[in-house]
Amino acid sequence: MTQPPPPARRTPLSRDRVLRAAVALADRTGIDALSMRKLAQELGVVPMALYKHVANKDQLLDGMVDFVLGEIGPPAPGPDWQSAVRARILAARSALLGHTWAATVVRSRTAPTPALLAYTDSLIGLFRTGGFSVDLTHHAMHALGSRLLGFTQELFDDSPGPAPADPAVLRAMAANYPHIAELAMAAAHDEKSVVGPGCDDQFEFEFALDLLLDGLERLRRRGWSSVG
Amino acid sequence: MTQPPPPARRTPLSRDRVLRAAVALADRTGIDALSMRKLAQELGVVPMALYKHVANKDQLLDGMVDFVLGEIGPPAPGPDWQSAVRARILAARSALLGHTWAATVVRSRTAPTPALLAYTDSLIGLFRTGGFSVDLTHHAMHALGSRLLGFTQELFDDSPGPAPADPAVLRAMAANYPHIAELAMAAAHDEKSVVGPGCDDQFEFEFALDLLLDGLERLRRRGWSSVG
DNA sequence: ACCTGAACACCGTTCAAGT
DNA sequence: ACCTGAACACCGTTCAAGT
Numbered sequence: 451m452t453q454p455p456p457p458a459r460r461t462p463l464s465r466d467r468v469l470r471a472a473v474a475l476a477d478r479t480g481i482d483a484l485s486m487r488k489l490a491q492e493l494g495v496v497p498m499a500l501y502k503h504v505a506n507k508d509q510l511l512d513g514m515v516d517f518v519l520g521e522i523g524p525p526a527p528g529p530d531w532q533s534a535v536r537a538r539i540l541a542a543r544s545a546l547l548g549h550t551w552a553a554t555v556v557r558s559r560t561a562p563t564p565a566l567l568a569y570t571d572s573l574i575g576l577f578r579t580g581g582f583s584v585d586l587t588h589h590a591m592h593a594l595g596s597r598l599l600g601f602t603q604e605l606f607d608d609s610p611g612p613a614p615a616d617p618a619v620l621r622a623m624a625a626n627y628p629h630i631a632e633l634a635m636a637a638a639h640d641e642k643s644v645v646g647p648g649c650d651d652q653f654e655f656e657f658a659l660d661l662l663l664d665g666l667e668r669l670r671r672r673g674w675s676s677v678g
Numbered sequence: 679m680t681q682p683p684p685p686a687r688r689t690p691l692s693r694d695r696v697l698r699a700a701v702a703l704a705d706r707t708g709i710d711a712l713s714m715r716k717l718a719q720e721l722g723v724v725p726m727a728l729y730k731h732v733a734n735k736d737q738l739l740d741g742m743v744d745f746v747l748g749e750i751g752p753p754a755p756g757p758d759w760q761s762a763v764r765a766r767i768l769a770a771r772s773a774l775l776g777h778t779w780a781a782t783v784v785r786s787r788t789a790p791t792p793a794l795l796a797y798t799d800s801l802i803g804l805f806r807t808g809g810f811s812v813d814l815t816h817h818a819m820h821a822l823g824s825r826l827l828g829f830t831q832e833l834f835d836d837s838p839g840p841a842p843a844d845p846a847v848l849r850a851m852a853a854n855y856p857h858i859a860e861l862a863m864a865a866a867h868d869e870k871s872v873v874g875p876g877c878d879d880q881f882e883f884e885f886a887l888d889l890l891l892d893g894l895e896r897l898r899r900r901g902w903s904s905v906g
Numbered sequence: 907a908c909c910t911g912a913a914c915a916c917c918g919t920t921c922a923a924g925t
Numbered sequence: 926a927c928c929t930g931a932a933c934a935c936c937g938t939t940c941a942a943g944t
Binding site for chain 1: 785787788789790794795796798799800802803806812813815816817819820821822823824826827830831832833834835854855856857858860861864865877881882885886889890892893894897904
């Protein structure tokens with residue numbers, strides 16, 4: 451006659467709760483350690499329960515991207531298109547930098563999510579109201595690419611390793627790659643660097659961004675057109 | 679007394695043979711279908727046999743990248759730094775485009791491989807002999823990033839799907855994302871596009887590349903310095 | 907000493923059996 | 926109708942047993 455105790459159900463699962471847990475888990479343990487099984491365990495739930503709220507893992511990752519993009523906030527009006535676009539891109543950058551895995555996951559997506567479409571649409575709007583033709587806006591969007599979200603793909607991770615390598619190895623490096631060695635030496639002694647010896651990612655990002663935005667402004671003023 | 683027939687050994691395994699088979703398999707079946715187990719099967723070998731020639735799968739992928747980079751060929755001298763750099767980057771691009779998986783795999787690598795270091799070194803050399811300071815060269819390399827290898831990360835894949843979607847969906851898209859719709863309409867009707875309606879990737883790549891190279895040349899002429 | 911089959915510790919997802 | 930445990934079809938890699 452005694453009924454079994456009701457299962458100690460936590461607040462019922464929802465898509466939102468699944469996504470929040472996934473973001474938190476990825477923040478804590480890294481994106482490689484995020485699996486459907488571990489996420490289910492985290493939520494005190496059997497793996498298959500997740501599939502009621504996300505169709506599959508790809509859709510989970512899409513949702514996580516949208517969650518982060520939601521932290522960007524609305525565009526702030528600027529005195530001109532260039533500072534408005536610049537501010538918006540840097541806002542996206544700081545949102546993505548808040549989650550170490552975010553840029554990696556965005557890179558792996560191919561289909562746009564609603565938040566990404568909305569963000570893209572707002573940026574196109576900034577160009578158009580700033581006096582860009584449809585044609586030039588189109589090429590500007592392609593030229594900026596992932597930089598619109600505040601990150602870039604570097605050739606390789608050039609942050610200096612924890613310990614300087616074996617001197618013999620270093621000497622061999624310098625002999626084989628003299629130009630790289632010259633750059634590395636200069637960067638290592640760079641006083642202005644914020645992060646100590648090595649490269650200041652934020653400076654490099656803004657340097658490249660301004661190079662592109664300045665170039666685009668020059669084309670706009672010139673009335674550039676790809677069909678001309 | 680009858681000896682067992684000698685095992686019908688194919689030419690013995692070597693690192694080079696493993697890498698060539700991996701490249702061929704990835705070319706044929708895509709990078710997602712490339713597993714250590716399938717590669718071993720392709721070579722008529724037990725999976726563990728591969729581990730004598732590559733330490734693990736990461737090192738296999740590194741080797742594959744180096745194989746593709748080896749197809750770039752040596753730098754050709756140009757009349758000026760800008761055309762020399764441009765030609766070298768476009769050569770890298772065409773090498774990578776020969777393997778659909780190459781850009782994806784390069785993106786996933788973090789440590790540089792010998793061929794990538796050699797390529798990077800040669801590009802730095804082109805800047806330096808072209809009159810760039812160490813400082814400006816450093817920032818130029820960061821600004822170009824993966825574009826040095828001839829590819830960029832787009833925000834999302836905007837190539838038009840095979841069939842135009844449900845008209846109701848299209849109308850909803852246009853209502854929610856008016857600026858994107860405007861661009862998409864213009865691109866779809868673009869006569870000059872090489873690939874039919876849609877975007878001409880090669881044009882977009884060169885547009886952005888020239889925007890950056892032109893900007894860098896302007897900085898070089900001005901004697902720009904980050905510590906100034 | 908060398909080689910390798912079986913095993914380990916995972917995956918994402920399907921599916922049928924249970925309530 | 927709903928839920929879920931077990932199973933399926935894979936992974937990369939370790940390791941001990943066999944030659």
